[in-house]
Amino acid sequence: MSAVKGARTKRMPRAVREQQMMDAAVRTFGQLGYRAASMDEIAELAGVSKPLVYLYLNSKEELFTACxxxxxxxxxxxxxxxxxxxxxxxxxxxxxxxxxxxxxxxxxxxxxxxxxxxxxxxxxxxxxxxxxxxxxxxxxxxxxxxxxxxxxxxxxxxxxxxxxxxxxxxxxxxxxxxxxxxxxxxxxxxxxxxxxxxxxxxxxxxxxxxxxxxxxxxxxxxxxx
Amino acid sequence: MSAVKGARTKRMPRAVREQQMMDAAVRTFGQLGYRAASMDEIAELAGVSKPLVYLYLNSKEELFTACxxxxxxxxxxxxxxxxxxxxxxxxxxxxxxxxxxxxxxxxxxxxxxxxxxxxxxxxxxxxxxxxxxxxxxxxxxxxxxxxxxxxxxxxxxxxxxxxxxxxxxxxxxxxxxxxxxxxxxxxxxxxxxxxxxxxxxxxxxxxxxxxxxxxxxxxxxxxxx
Amino acid sequence: MSAVKGARTKRMPRAVREQQMMDAAVRTFGQLGYRAASMDEIAELAGVSKPLVYLYLNSKEELFTACxxxxxxxxxxxxxxxxxxxxxxxxxxxxxxxxxxxxxxxxxxxxxxxxxxxxxxxxxxxxxxxxxxxxxxxxxxxxxxxxxxxxxxxxxxxxxxxxxxxxxxxxxxxxxxxxxxxxxxxxxxxxxxxxxxxxxxxxxxxxxxxxxxxxxxxxxxxxxx
Amino acid sequence: MSAVKGARTKRMPRAVREQQMMDAAVRTFGQLGYRAASMDEIAELAGVSKPLVYLYLNSKEELFTACxxxxxxxxxxxxxxxxxxxxxxxxxxxxxxxxxxxxxxxxxxxxxxxxxxxxxxxxxxxxxxxxxxxxxxxxxxxxxxxxxxxxxxxxxxxxxxxxxxxxxxxxxxxxxxxxxxxxxxxxxxxxxxxxxxxxxxxxxxxxxxxxxxxxxxxxxxxxxx
DNA sequence: TATGAATGAGTGTTCATTCAT
DNA sequence: GATGAATGAACACTCATTCAT
The missing domain is CATH 1.10.357.10 (Tetracycline Repressor, domain 2)
Structure with missing residues (x-):
């Protein structure tokens, strides 16, 4: 909500980053649907690189479930x-x-x-x-x-x-x-x-x-x- | 509904073929969702080759709309x-x-x-x-x-x-x-x-x-x- | 053996293309190993696009097994x-x-x-x-x-x-x-x-x-x- | 060999740590192969963080060579x-x-x-x-x-x-x-x-x-x- | 009317590697 | 001496779509 597009802020504690990612994910999934939403998009919206999303949330499916x-x-x-x-x-x-x-x-x-x-x-x-x-x-x-x-x-x-x-x-x-x-x-x-x-x-x-x-x-x- | 799996019957009038394709499409879209449904699958279920689906229904989007x-x-x-x-x-x-x-x-x-x-x-x-x-x-x-x-x-x-x-x-x-x-x-x-x-x-x-x-x-x- | 690098020859019968792909695969696997060999590389060496390799040989594993x-x-x-x-x-x-x-x-x-x-x-x-x-x-x-x-x-x-x-x-x-x-x-x-x-x-x-x-x-x- | 899974014991002299890492590496490389073995896995098996492996052994290649x-x-x-x-x-x-x-x-x-x-x-x-x-x-x-x-x-x-x-x-x-x-x-x-x-x-x-x-x-x- | 042959563009996922502390 | 946080680059695989016949 704060950053419309990934203003790559650096070095945050894990818990915070996870919430940022889920915010981005909910927004993307909500607007585009599960299949149409791409992990690239979510990562970018979260202001993070894709590997970090995977590091914290393991897979698209798990991310969706978490959301x-x-x-x-x-x-x-x-x-x-x-x-x-x-x-x-x-x-x-x-x-x-x-x-x-x-x-x-x-x-x-x-x-x-x-x-x-x-x-x-x-x-x-x-x-x-x-x-x-x-x-x-x-x-x-x-x-x-x-x-x-x-x-x-x-x-x-x-x-x-x-x-x-x-x-x-x-x-x-x-x-x-x-x-x-x-x-x-x-x-x-x-x-x-x-x-x-x-x-x-x-x-x-x-x-x-x-x-x-x-x-x-x-x-x-x-x-x- | 008649043919569970593409029993490639030959040379049908266009209107009939179109209905077959849409039957297959409705079934596939209904069960898998728009994105997860693949044109390959639909064509096979309809018992037709993929180019024919495109010839009659132009694109996935149009096919979905038609359905x-x-x-x-x-x-x-x-x-x-x-x-x-x-x-x-x-x-x-x-x-x-x-x-x-x-x-x-x-x-x-x-x-x-x-x-x-x-x-x-x-x-x-x-x-x-x-x-x-x-x-x-x-x-x-x-x-x-x-x-x-x-x-x-x-x-x-x-x-x-x-x-x-x-x-x-x-x-x-x-x-x-x-x-x-x-x-x-x-x-x-x-x-x-x-x-x-x-x-x-x-x-x-x-x-x-x-x-x-x-x-x-x-x-x-x-x-x- | 004939074409050192993918001279994209067009429209060949499936059996021929399959052999070309396997030639390229054997060469690549043999020189680089299974993991280091990339499907992109194999496809290029075979003078074909990657999807075609998958269409005919299904997966890296199956391709390797076939080789x-x-x-x-x-x-x-x-x-x-x-x-x-x-x-x-x-x-x-x-x-x-x-x-x-x-x-x-x-x-x-x-x-x-x-x-x-x-x-x-x-x-x-x-x-x-x-x-x-x-x-x-x-x-x-x-x-x-x-x-x-x-x-x-x-x-x-x-x-x-x-x-x-x-x-x-x-x-x-x-x-x-x-x-x-x-x-x-x-x-x-x-x-x-x-x-x-x-x-x-x-x-x-x-x-x-x-x-x-x-x-x-x-x-x-x-x-x- | 002693610890099946990284029992992160702290503060060891360098020589010992290096041997632990190489034990883990040999095991992983031996069972999975060079490419399939991941530095993550090796570090975990050695009970060490990944950066430490790099600090001591520089790169995957050098680690493998050392092994x-x-x-x-x-x-x-x-x-x-x-x-x-x-x-x-x-x-x-x-x-x-x-x-x-x-x-x-x-x-x-x-x-x-x-x-x-x-x-x-x-x-x-x-x-x-x-x-x-x-x-x-x-x-x-x-x-x-x-x-x-x-x-x-x-x-x-x-x-x-x-x-x-x-x-x-x-x-x-x-x-x-x-x-x-x-x-x-x-x-x-x-x-x-x-x-x-x-x-x-x-x-x-x-x-x-x-x-x-x-x-x-x-x-x-x-x-x- | 109908199809076998073919591909550009994209997907989820992984990995070796490096900062900053 | 040691690590949590982070990423660029690549990889296997898929799909909607078209061409030549």
Whole structure:
């Protein structure tokens, strides 16, 4: 971020250089994709010679994996840091979404690495992201459950019973999947074309999904009769 | 699909050969990605010599673009064919979703090309997919509007007015984006890990989104406070 | 041999080009060694672009193996062609040795590939040469046996019995090994420093070894004491 | 030999460090070959940092040369130490061979460096080994001469005259070459495949060569006719 | 209509070697 | 006496693309 193009600064401790390299790598991978990104380019952007990149990070694959891991951790940390345990479920979810949209907006290349590149280039990488996704999905699942117990939007004249209706595990998984997908899609759109703020995106998604989730918890179902 | 490996059949009319090549290309691009797929591989899978591929399709980029266009058209056609004009808005949306999930399930490589590969490899290709996405989003927007007029899930004690509330264009776009994202994510999950049918996926998504959409139309809003 | 440096002749049938490449490879490997030889160099010497070398011969390793095989076959063929079945054992051996020395003299690079390079660079290659060596050693063993039956240099007052004495298999192997080693060493010396003809080398080796072999067959032994 | 892997012991006198490095180098060169051995590997095996290797031994080439020299000296010393001046020529030769086979068996990496690697990698190195070879060959030549004067295996009914026949210098050189080659070949075989002891190998070679040599000294000749 | 023959330009990776401390 | 940090130059290998037939 500081040096747009390799201003070959000399003699840095290893840890620092490694971060510089990964910054350059995330940027390059994020914008060009795994295959199109060349180690030459990354090295130059990092202001280092190529052998040094290999000395520290061993191979393109390992470098990519390291990027994925770092960005995944940063993202989950950002989301989790935003959630304050004392709040109601809906407030928690909103806070999490807002942090998610904010973080992806501020780190578009990291987000591209996670969302687009990693999932596009074979098992080993996809698995790395899948872990993060599951972590988040699990968390969302918990929120949904909590919401149900706290009494979610009652939807007064609802056809279902008032007690939290049973939702098959599979369905919950699917819902989390849908929610995360919606958020991801929205993130991409908000950052590129939409030009809306993280807060707006979070509100939009809450409006879109929260009521439906609540309804489901109370046993409402849509069915093509 | 017919010939697993290039059974060099001779002298075919151009149109047929072209389709064979694109079949091979979609399969290869879908499974390996744009950069990892090699023209050699595609030509061999198509049962043709490489120069012929170039003769008909000019370059790797054009070939990829052609694949995207073909698959995008097939997908939108499948979705639109499923929608019968006479039905209510919710039935129409359900039918569209069902067709979407079915088609992506039956054409995983084509779906991979559209969803993963095309969007991962630079503007020219992403634009091609964006067109399709907009087409669908526009269509969804119309449905939402129609739903509002037909009186969507009234949510009886709703806080909003009964008249269809104004939704900013930007918001509608965002909603469509979220819906499509949710559907895409669900499609990936359904095909790979989830193992659920197209009908189930469509139902799940309707449950998830339809109430919320309806609520929005009637002016309900979730807001953090 | 014709073109000292890549006179890029155009459009040759594959078989011809392959031989050209292998000629260049044998020369380069023979003079520089496996590791020091670069594919660029080989390609240039062959008057071809590097990708073509890979297209036809797949990898440096396979190219090297192909060279070894070709040169091994040529050498054994040369030796075997020289041996006329009707002759006595000693004449046969002499003829074989003479052919061996002649061939190695005329193909120093091929000989270097077989004798030096192949055995120096790891199992897969050494095994290839070992096959040839065993073929020749087996052949030599047969000759020794035949010699014994035909009555080899009687060594008139020999201390051993007149019947062909038993030689343990292990010993015969060892003898063949020694003979082949002597021949190889002599070949190197004759070609480089010695400047003696193939005929002379063959005579020298017969003088050196034949009597001893004969003695052994009749049970003579040297023992320290 | 003491430390299998660089147990970075600190602050050693230069001479000791140098020997450690050369031990590591001989091992690495012997097993991997000159080109395949990397300075990194050698430094690590020696338990030293790479710059130190350069400080003491200047370059890969010089390091290799130093290894060759050291191993060559050790080998010739071992051989010469085994020979007791008072003995008959044949006993001397046997003792020398035995020492040769024993030493190579006990120092396979050093032997590999001398026999395989040095001769395979260009003039500068080969010359170093050639010197050792010549030293030994010269010594063998002397032995052969001595044997002639002492009256070697008379081969009682020999066709040649009883006086030591004239052998052209060139021939003697060639014979020594053959003998050394046979010994070398036998050494490789004995160590790897044959699994025979140094004593056995020496005996085998004496049986193989000594009679022939003796015959030659008395003017016996094999000639093709 | 269709292909065997051929290549320029680039990729990831490694290695011997040197500073600065 | 000893090392962590760094690189220029090369190497094996691949790919999209074209030419001549």
């Amino acid at each position: 994925i891991r770092r960005e995944a951790q940063r993202l989950t940390e950002a989301v989790q840091a935003a959630i304050q345990p004392g709040l109601t479920a809906d407030r928690q979810m909103w806070a999490g979404l807002e942090a998610f949209f904010r973080h992806t907006q501020e780190n578009p290349d990291g987000w591209s690495v996670l969302h687009r590149q990693a999932r596009t280039h074979g098992e080993p990488f996809a698995a790395e992201v899948a872990r993060m996704r599951e972590e988040i999905a699990a968390f969302v699942t918990v929120l949904i459950g909590a919401a149900a117990r706290q009494g979610v939007p009652p939807a007064p004249g609802a056809t279902g019973s008032n007690r939290s209706a049973e939702l098959a595990d599979r369905d919950v998984e699917g819902l989390a999947q849908a929610l995360v997908g919606a958020a991801e899609s929205l993130a991409g759109w908000a950052n590129e074309a939409g030009g809306i703020s993280a807060k707006e995106a979070a509100g939009l998604l809450m409006n879109f999904a929260w009521t439906g989730l609540g309804g489901l918890m109370h046993g409402e179902r849509w069915s093509p009769r | 995207i266009r073909r698959e995008a058209q097939r997908l939108t056609e499948a979705v639109q064919a499923a929608i019968q004009p006479g039905l209510t808005a919710d039935r129409q949306m359900w039918a569209g979703l069902e067709a979407f999930f079915r088609h992506t399930q039956e054409n995983p490589d084509g779906w991979s090309v559209l969803h993963r590969q095309a969007r991962t490899h630079g503007e020219p290709f992403a634009a091609e997919v964006a067109r399709m996405r907009e087409e669908i989003a526009a269509f969804v927007t119309v449905l939402i509007g129609a739903a509002a007029r037909q009186g969507v899930p009234p949510a009886p004690g709703a806080t909003g007015s009964n008249r269809s509330a104004e939704l900013a264009d930007r918001d509608v776009e965002g909603l469509a984006q979220a819906l499509v994202g949710a559907a895409e994510s669900l499609a990936g999950w359904a095909n790979e890990a989830g193992g659920i049918s197209a009908k189930e996926a469509a139902g799940l998504l309707m449950n998830f989104a339809w109430t919320g959409l309806g609520g929005l139309m009637h002016g309900e809003r979730w807001s953090p406070r | 070894i095989r070709r040169e091994a076959q040529r050498l054994t063929e040369a030796v075997q062609a020289a041996i006329q079945p009707g002759l006595t054992a000693d004449r046969q051996m002499w003829a074989g040795l003479e052919a061996f020395f002649r061939h190695t003299q005329e193909n120093p690079d091929g000989w270097s590939v077989l004798h030096r390079q192949a055995r120096t660079h790891g199992e897969p290659f050494a095994a290839e040469v070992a096959r040839m060596r065993e073929e020749i050693a087996a052949f030599v063993t047969v000759l020794i046996g035949a010699a014994a039956r035909q009555g080899v240099p009687p060594a008139p007052g020999a201390t051993g019995s007149n019947r062909s004495a038993e030689l343990a298999d292990r010993d015969v192997e060892g003898l063949a090994q020694a003979l082949v080693g002597a021949a190889e060493s002599l070949a190197g010396w004759a070609n480089e420093a010695g400047g003696i003809s193939a005929k002379e080398a063959a005579g020298l080796l017969m003088n050196f070894a034949w009597t001893g072999l004969g003695g052994l067959m009749h049970g003579e032994r040297w023992s320290p004491r | 060759i020299r050291r191993e060559a000296q050790r080998l010739t010393e071992a051989v010469q130490a085994a020979i007791q001046p008072g003995l008959t020529a044949d006993r001397q030769m046997w003792a020398g061979l035995e020492a040769f086979f024993r030493h190579t068996q006990e120092n396979p990496d050093g032997w590999s460096v001398l026999h395989r690697q040095a001769r395979t990698h260009g003039e500068p190195f080969a010359a170093e080994v050639a010197r050792m070879r010549e030293e030994i060959a010269a010594f063998v030549t002397v032995l052969i001469g001595a044997a002639a004067r002492q009256g070697v295996p008379p081969a009682p009914g020999a066709t040649g005259s009883n006086r030591s026949a004239e052998l052209a210098d060139r021939d003697v050189e060639g014979l020594a070459q053959a003998l050394v080659g046979a010994a070398e070949s036998l050494a490789g075989w004995a160590n790897e495949a044959g699994g025979i002891s140094a004593k056995e190998a020496a005996g085998l070679l004496m049986n193989f060569a000594w009679t022939g040599l003796g015959g030659l000294m008395h003017g016996e000749r094999w000639s093709p006719r």
